[in-house]
Each structure stands twice: as structure tokens, then as C-alpha cells.
Amino acid sequence: MLNNITFGQYFPADSFVHKMDARFKLLMTFALIVFAFVAFNFASLGLVAVFTVFVLLLTKIPLKMYFRTLKTIFIFILISAVLNIFYVTDGTLLFSYGIIRIYTGGILRAVFVAVRIVLLILISAVLTYTTTPTSLTDAIESLLKPLSKIGIDTHTFAMMMTIALRFIPTLIEETDKIMSAQKARGADMENGGLIKKIKSVIPILIPLLVSSIRRAKELADAMECRCYHGGKGRTRLKVLKAGRRDVVATISVCVLLTGIILLNIFI
Amino acid sequence: MQPFIEVKDLSFSYSLSEQEKIPVLSHFDLTIEKGSFVAILGHNGSGKSTLAKLFNGLQLPDSGQVLIDGKDTADEKNILDIRKNVGLVFQNPDNQIVATIVEEDVAFGPENLGFPQAELRRRVDEALKAVDMYDYRKHEPHRLSGGQKQRVAIAGVIAMEPECIVFDEPTAMLDPKGRQEVMNIILKLNRQLQKTVVLITHYMDEAAQAQRVVVMDNGKIIADDTPHAVFAQVELLKSVGLDVPQPTELIYQLKKAGIAFDKDVLTDEECLEALSRKFSEDEHCQ
Numbered sequence: 001m002l003n004n005i006t007f008g009q010y011f012p013a014d015s016f017v018h019k020m021d022a023r024f025k026l027l028m029t030f031a032l033i034v035f036a037f038v039a040f041n042f043a044s045l046g047l048v049a050v051f052t053v054f055v056l057l058l059t060k061i062p063l064k065m066y067f068r069t070l071k072t073i074f075i076f077i078l079i080s081a082v083l084n085i086f087y088v089t090d091g092t093l094l095f096s097y098g099i100i101r102i103y104t105g106g107i108l109r110a111v112f113v114a115v116r117i118v119l120l121i122l123i124s125a126v127l128t129y130t131t132t133p134t135s136l137t138d139a140i141e142s143l144l145k146p147l148s149k150i151g152i153d154t155h156t157f158a159m160m161m162t163i164a165l166r167f168i169p170t171l172i173e174e175t176d177k178i179m180s181a182q183k184a185r186g187a188d189m190e191n192g193g194l195i196k197k198i199k200s201v202i203p204i205l206i207p208l209l210v211s212s213i214r215r216a217k218e219l220a221d222a223m224e225c226r227c228y229h230g231g232k233g234r235t236r237l238k239v240l241k242a243g244r245r246d247v248v249a250t251i252s253v254c255v256l257l258t259g260i261i262l263l264n265i266f267i
Numbered sequence: 268m269q270p271f272i273e274v275k276d277l278s279f280s281y282s283l284s285e286q287e288k289i290p291v292l293s294h295f296d297l298t299i300e301k302g303s304f305v306a307i308l309g310h311n312g313s314g315k316s317t318l319a320k321l322f323n324g325l326q327l328p329d330s331g332q333v334l335i336d337g338k339d340t341a342d343e344k345n346i347l348d349i350r351k352n353v354g355l356v357f358q359n360p361d362n363q364i365v366a367t368i369v370e371e372d373v374a375f376g377p378e379n380l381g382f383p384q385a386e387l388r389r390r391v392d393e394a395l396k397a398v399d400m401y402d403y404r405k406h407e408p409h410r411l412s413g414g415q416k417q418r419v420a421i422a423g424v425i426a427m428e429p430e431c432i433v434f435d436e437p438t439a440m441l442d443p444k445g446r447q448e449v450m451n452i453i454l455k456l457n458r459q460l461q462k463t464v465v466l467i468t469h470y471m472d473e474a475a476q477a478q479r480v481v482v483m484d485n486g487k488i489i490a491d492d493t494p495h496a497v498f499a500q501v502e503l504l505k506s507v508g509l510d511v512p513q514p515t516e517l518i519y520q521l522k523k524a525g526i527a528f529d530k531d532v533l534t535d536e537e538c539l540e541a542l543s544r545k546f547s548e549d550e551h552c553q
């Protein structure tokens with residue numbers, strides 16, 4: 001039931017994007033998200049779209065994985081697009097019924113918003129699909145490094161994130177099991193008012209909490225058994241290293257930015 | 268033979284509060300030789316897991332000593348060295364895997380020991396090959412089967428290149444196929460890679476494959492001998508709530524029914540041999 005979530009998952013492949021330094025990837029993802037917001041017209045947004053599609057193809061991950069992610073939040077995209085139809089009153093009137101008036105401007109705006117949301121989702125999907133959670137947390141740890149100078153324990157923070165990411169699928173699986181077990185005992189989770197629904201969540205949350213505490217204890221033991229003693233003296237199998245790829249990617253993103261600015265101004 | 272683990276007059280209890288204590292082991296002695304394969308049996312709560320945690324300083328004795336290759340676990344200076352040399356594999360693989368990619372998880376132990384990158388790579392590859400999971404090195408552990416996950420957890424311990432590996436009911440949560448895979452690796456670690464292996468289990472057929480079986484009850488050792496000699500004491504094992512391997516059980520029941528057998532059996536082959544000998548004897552008599 002809960003296990004068809006593709007968002008936030010990693011898909012191994014041997015591609016340009018997979019091999020990029022996670023720090024660069026993280027920063028560029030932020031940059032692209034900002035670009036999608038500052039692209040004011042169809043031409044500049046179109047340029048971002050072309051670039052995004054090019055990156056999708058570069059990842060060598062089957063496009064259907066991206067579609068699957070889009071499908072799960074299709075309703076959300078639709079609602080945000082439709083809401084915009086009624087707010088814009090430019091262009092010619094196409095349709096009116098009572099207080100509802102739809103203008104060509106509204107339709108264009110809806111399409112624009114839908115494209116923008118789709119791009120935001122695809123851009124973040126590229127990051128999570130091509131970067132292992134470990135490299136992602138390593139990247140965050142490395143980018144936060146300056147904070148350790150003012151006494152913030154960035155290693156522990158990164159380790160906490162890694163463990164959280166590692167246990168999300170395990171806990172989803174477990175929730176699924178507990179839900180089935182409670183249903184088998186006659187629990188009704190679909191019907192009833194809000195209070196009843198909240199009440200029906202309690203028999204799921206309590207066993208989940210108890211088992212999480214047990215898991216935490218066992219994991220702590222297992223980590224100690226494997227000589228974990230904090231970040232001191234710890235080396236890494238995979239060290240983030242920027243290479244020629246990251247320079248190429250950075251230049252491409254700069255070119256893209258210039259393109260967006262020019263298109264925003266001149267069209 | 269050279270001793271590797273020496274437990275001397277050890278007492279241990281869990282303290283729940285100042286007054287309330289759960290005594291688990293008292294005046295406990297045990298020596299495990301380098302390179303040997305020892306199985307530990309005992310019903311739930313007899314203190315097996317606690318003993319395993321005392322072997323690598325995860326728990327410390329109230330009194331007495333645990334020496335690993337002559338080094339005391341109670342000495343803070345020795346602790347990393349001891350944990351590097353005595354690896355522990357637990358029951359639930361899900362709660363031992365730290366990283367989200369197989370090879371990154373296997374690297375966790377050696378990373379903590381501070382090896383340079385090339386050495387980490389070598390250890391990870393070798394450990395994954397030893398458990399036959401090299402092809403899965405880029406996979407996410409949560410997508411693997413129970414047996415595969417447990418093999419990854421074992422690789423994580425092998426990668427530290429310990430002298431000894433202690434397994435605490437490593438197959439208890441696995442299906443028969445996963446059990447077999449894990450058992451094969453345990454045998455390989457002892458027989459081919461010369462590791463000292465301690466296997467805590469409640470499967471009699473697994474214990475029967477060890478060189479020595481130690482039976483615990485209520486924090487005490489009640490039997491300690493070769494599998495043949497231990498499983499011959501069927502009454503004793505039953506009295507502490509344990510079974511014997513199925514072939515042993517069959518011959519035991521036949522003996523109880525008045526059919527004489529001169530030897531105790533442990534494996535299917537021995538059982539078959541004993542039975543066919545009996546049949547041919549009977550034919551001679553008639």
C-alpha cells in the first residue's frame with residue numbers, strides 16, 4: 001500500500017549526472033529551482049524546460065520513473081493550475097457563466113504554472129534519483145562545514161540524517177504490517193469522522209513507537225560493535241571530489257542563466 | 268591450542284535501579300580457542316546474548332574478567348582493538364545496517380577504524396565477495412531479501428578483518444533458504460578463512476555442525492563437549508527445554524521403545540547407517 005513511493009529514491013546508473021560531485025549537484029538543483037521561479041515568460045521557462053529534459057536524458061534513468069513521480073502528485077498540479085484560471089482576466093473572454101469568467105490569459109497562466117511545477121518536481125527528482133542519500137548527507141555536511149567553526153556538530157547532524165533516510169523505508173514497511181495486523185483484528189481505518197480516524201491511528205503509532213525504540217537500541221549496539229566513536233579519525237570510502245564534469249555543468253548552468261535573463265528582458 | 272576468548276569468574280547483572288538487579292551470569296568461566304567453532308545453546312533468557320555483549324566490551328563485568336587475546340575488555344584503551352577483533356552479528360539485519368547503499372554499509376566499520384581509501388575499497392570488495400554479494404554492492408539494502416541483508420551485515424563485520432566473529436541467532440528471522448545461505452557462510456568463515464566462530468542458536472542442526480557445543484541454562488554452563496557427546500544427553504537437554512537434532516531424537520525414541528542401538532547419532536547419514544545396520548542384524552536373527 002505504502003511501498004509505491006518513487007520520490008526520494010535512488011536509481012543506480014552509470015551517467016554523467018550520477019558521477020557529478022554531490023555538492024555541485026545540490027547547489028545546481030537549488031539554482032535550477034530558482035531559475036524556474038525567475039523565468040517570467042514562456043520563452044525563458046521553455047529554455048529551463050529544454051535544459052531539464054536534456055538533464056533527464058543524461059541521467060540514463062527510464063523516463064517512466066519520472067512520470068511515476070509526476071503521477072502521484074498530478075492532482076496537486078491540476079488544482080494549482082485550475083485555481084490560476086480564475087484569477088487572470090487578461091486576453092479575450094472565452095467562457096462566462098454566472099460569476100465564472102475564463103479568459104485566454106487565464107488558460108495561458110494555468111499552463112505556465114503547471115509547467116513550472118512539473119519542472120520543479122523533475123529537477124528535485126533528478127537530484128534524489130542520481131545521488132545516494134549518503135553522498136547527499138556528505139554534501140550537506142561538507143557545505144555546512146564552516147558552521148563547525150562556531151561549535152555546531154556537523155558530523156553528528158549528518159549521521160542523524162543518514163540514519164533517518166536509511167530507516168524511512170523500514171518504518172514504512174513496518175507501518176504497513178501493523179496496519180494489516182490491526183485490520184485483521186477488525187480495526188476500521190477508512191470510515192468515521194475525524195475523531196474516530198485519529199483514534200484509529202493510535203493503535204498504529206504505539207506499536208511503531210515501541211519498535212522504533214527497540215530498533216534504535218539495537219542499531220546503537222551494532223554501530224558500537226563496528227567501532228563507531230564519532231567523527232574523529234573516521235575516513236570515508238567515497239570522498240566527494242569535484243572534477244571536470246562539475247566545471248562543465250557549472251558553465252552550462254551559467255549559460256542557462258544568461259539565456260533566461262536575455263529572454264526575460266527581450267521577449 | 269591457544270585461547271582467544273577467556274572468561275574468568277565473571278559475574279554480571281543488569282541494574283534496573285539502585286536496589287533492583289537482574290542477575291544474569293555468576294562465577295562464569297569459559298575459554299574459546301583460536302580458530303575453533305563453538306555453538307552456544309540455551310533457551311530464551313539464559314544469558315546468551317548478554318554473554319555475546321560481554322565478549323566485545325558492549326557490556327562490562329561486575330566482577331571477574333573477559334580477556335580477548337590476553338587483553339582485558341574492562342580497559343578503555345583496549346576497546347577499539349577488541350571490537351575490531353571480535354565482530355558481532357545480531358538477529359535482525361534491518362537493525363544493523365547503517366547506510367543506504369550496500370557497499371557504503373560494509374565500509375562503515377573500516378571507516379571508523381580510519382583506513383585510507385584504497386584499503387577501504389579492498390576490504391569492502393573482499394568482504395562482499397566472501398559473502399557472495401559483490402554484484403549487489405550498489406543496491407539499497409531495504410530491497411534485498413532477509414538472507415541477503417544478513418549477508419550484508421556479515422560482510423560489514425568481515426570488512427573489519429576480525430579474528431573472531433560471534434553470531435547471535437543470525438538465522439532466527441530468516442526463511443529456510445536464507446538460513447542455509449547464512450549457515451554456509453558461517454562454515455566457510457571457520458573452515459576456509461580460519462576465523463574463530465561462536466554461534467548462538469536455537470536450531471539444533473546448526474549447533475551439530477560446530478566442533479564444540481556449550482549448553483547454558485539460567486546463566487550457567489550445564490554441558491560443554493563435542494556435539495556427539497552433548498546431544499547424547501537427551502534427558503538433560505529436554506529438562507532445560509531444548510530439543511535434540513531430529514535423527515538423534517528418532518534413535519532416542521526407538522531406544523526408549525526397547526530397541527537397542529550401540530551408538531548415538533547426530534546426522535542424517537549416521538541415522539541411516541544405524542537403522543540399516545539394525546535391519547540387517549534383525550534379518551540375520553530370523
Ligand SMILES: Nc1ncnc2c1ncn2[C@@H]1O[C@H](COP(=O)(O)OP(=O)(O)O)[C@@H](O)[C@H]1O
Nearest residue numbers: 281289291309310311312313314315316317318
Ligand atoms: N537491557 C536489558 N536490561 C535488563 N534486563 C535485560 C536486558 N537484556 C536482557 N535482560 C535480561 O537478562 C536475561 C538474559 O537475557 P539474554 O542475555 O538476552 O538471554 P538470551 O539471549 O539467552 O535469550 C533475561 O532475563 C533478560 O530479561
Ligand SMILES: [Mg+2]
Nearest residue numbers: 315316317435
Ligand atoms: Mg538472545
